[in-house]
Amino acid sequence: MCLFDALARQTGERGYLEYVIRRxxxxxxxxxxxxxxxASxxxxxxxxxxxxxxxxxxF
Incomplete structure (x- = not known):
């Protein structure tokens, strides 16, 4: 989750972080x-x- 938070901060796109938090x-x-x-x-x-x-x- 930390990597997605960093990506969101770098790009300004919160969609990345919301994606991982939801999952x-x-x-x-x-x-x-x-x-x-x-499937299973x-x-x-x-x-x-x-x-x-x-x-x-x-998803």
Whole structure:
């Protein structure tokens, strides 16, 4: 995350930092990326399914 923060500071583009923070929050919350469950054959929980229905939740 530090590297993305440095990149955001150098370029003035906060999108880089927001990108990594959003993904970090998902891993902190679910211990994985629920977006990849279909590829790995895992079943989504109700909470993971709700996340995927949120606006701008896809990568």
């Amino acid at each position: 970090w929050e998902i891993v902190e919350r679910f211990d994985c990326f629920p977006h990849r469950h279909a 054959g895992r079943t989504l929980t109700d909470e993971e399914r709700a996340l995927l229905l949120e606006p701008n939740s896809s």
